[in-house]
Amino acid sequence: MIKFMFMSLEIFLYATGVATSEDTLRESLFTGYNPKTKPHFPFNANVVRVDASFQMSSLYSLNFIDENFEFTMKMRNYWVDKRLTWDPSAYKGIQRIDVNKNDIWKPTLALLNGKVSDNIYSQILVSNKGEVRSTELLIVSTSCHIDATNFPFDTQQCKITASLTSFNVAFQNVQVNISEKFSSRWTTNQVTCFEHEDTTLNIHITLIRQLHFADIILMLPIFILVILSTLSFLIPVEYGERLSLSTTVFLANIVFLMEIEKKMPREGRRQAFLTIYLLLVTVTSGLTTVAGIIITKLHFRKDLENHEKSRSKNTELSEKLNQVAPKPTSDISEEGQPPCNEKRRPQTPLDPEKLNKILFRITFVSMIILTLLFLSLMMWYRIKPKQTTGTCI
Template sequence: MDRLKIVLALAAVLLFNVIQGVLCATGTYRLVTTLMQNYSKVVRPAESPQDAIMVAYGVALQQIIDMDERNQILTTNVWLRQHWTDASLRWNPEDFDGITKITLPSTDIWKPDIVLYNIADDKFEGIMKTNAEISHDGLVSWYAPAIFKSSCKINIQYFPFDEQHCRLDLGSWAFTINHLDLVARRNSGDIDSFIHNGEWVLKRMPVERELAKYDCCEYPYALLHFTIVVQRRSLFYVFNLLVPCMLVSALTMLSFYLPADAGEKVTLCITILLSLTVFLLLVAETMPPTSDVIPLIAQYYLTTMILVSVSTLLTVIVLHIHHRGAYASRPPAWFRKLAMDYLARVLCLRSCRSLHGAQTVPRISFENAPAMREVNNTMYKNVNMDCNQLEMNNMMAATTKRDVLGVGRRNRLQQTLDLIAGNLGKIVERYEEEDMDKEMRFEWIRIAYIIDRLFMWVFGLTTIIATLSIFLQVPSFG
């Protein structure tokens, strides 16, 4: 009885193994076993050694991860799409239950050695090892995601309104065109699934095929150049770098409007110059250190710094003219006429012209001195006549002693009047000199005021022209 049970158990196990083997021998398992029986993934699967395997290659750009301007490296997330024909992976669907397509790990089949020529990754791990789809006619379709770090020559001439052209140079590393012919699946890369980027706008992604000839090989290598054309979103840089620079530059106008007696004109110009220097250092940190071109924003900052430096020089000239009346003579006639007549009329400074034409500043002319002396002499003569009349009266009624006393009083009175007349003359001359000094200083102050307004308008117009000439260089503006 026990032997019968053992025999039945062995028979059941044997029957199960037979049934399982039959089931496994059908369908996909039998197909994969048959294909991989004598398959080698290191052998180029061509019909004959002379035939070239044509690989249709495509790239779908998913995301721009990073654009490192200083190191000139572009990091992108892409989906790679490759199609080629493997002559060793063909079968008749009728022999395998009508199966027309199977999926195999990409590590078990031959793959073209397409690499990124301009790679800039020190830890390159290659493409993700995804499965490949194989058709019964030997067509292999392999879709795999990858993250590429490629070198990209950054052109910062129009920064921050620049447009960058970064290429992905893809091609076979070992096979020339007589063994592996690389062609593009489409006329351009696929950008339909591109993820929005806050710094860059993807414009287009054209593809170009090149046959690169090297001295080492008889046949050229087929290369595909996928050019990623992106334009920088300039709003961030406009509000954080350009607008502050424009506002700081506009403050320079106040240095001309500030009165010369305030004593802060030069200080304001130097403070503005230091502020522009700080902003220029911030811009230099975000751009690659190159000497090929001068970035547009650097040109603008440099031009603004030059204008502010010139405005400082002009402010010093205005201050020199303003305080020149303290140690110099009157302004030359041609200088007064040029400033108070012509420049004041052009700049619509009517107050300065009226002051110059009407001579409203009170003054005492030097011609008043002889008249004052004449008045003093007349007063002296009248007093002398009165003294003579008094002397005659006294001589008729006084004694000799009283006559002597009268003569003494007359002499003292005459001396007092002479002293008063001399002092009055000196006072008049002193007031005349002070009035002349005040008028001379007022003339220099008025001329300095007119020239200061002239420099303000010249600086404003020059700043506007320089700004427009720089920003009109941008292709999108021009």
């Protein structure tokens, strides 16, 4: 029991001594220290060399409409400040301390095409040799030129440009990494393309969209509407549901076109293949509706002509059976019927049934050609190698 009490007392005294020594060390280091003045190296042209490491941790969002790229990034910097050196033996063997980021000088890194939305975590460790290691976890938001040409099978390239704003401060060694779990929606290149000069760093990130169930849900109704628009010609002309179906499909295509357009960038330089395809399908669906109206009109006009023809024949037959002499030609007969030798309306040269078959074949072939061309362009654009901007390849 007494031995345990002595051990506890020794630990307490040691901890108190270390704490007192650390307080003394901090007072010694920061007395007269100006955090606004950078370290001075008379033998190194007065330039502070910074080793930097950037790790892209996770993707927050890639906003198509605002063309904004937001992600978390762990940034590590290393530099030497000879003003922060001490002899560990004079301070109970203390070789490293952590300091507040506002208490010492540190290089300022500014994003030229974005901003730091939030600083989640920050830690600065200083060793007895004046080596300073800074670790920060940041939420970064940058602009990203969105290429929606091949949406939803698209590949995006985003560029991050950062610069050291402090005078006579330059990058020395730079490392850039992307976490394997950066995003479940996008696939990133394992080797990140980056380039740096003395004070400027450019990071190029290539994001390849993975095909998800949501993309299938988006594409499937479009192809179903294409099929329904074509099959509307197979409904008999005398049924009114034919025009109802054509009109409904046409309106549904317009709604889909508006919804897809809402997902596109506001300042799109290229129209997406999907938008062009849906626009052509909508136009074809509208022409199908117009063709259905014309065919229906021709069909009922033919029925009316057949009815008038059968009525004339019945009139002639009744006259022969009753052995009635033909009456003089007049505008209107006594019975209120037009005379037999009156010029009848000429028959329409277009057969609605034949016209319906021709238009069905034309629409069917057109839809197949449009769909195959659309899918071919999307596959070709997806596998086509894309050049990165700048000199980084």
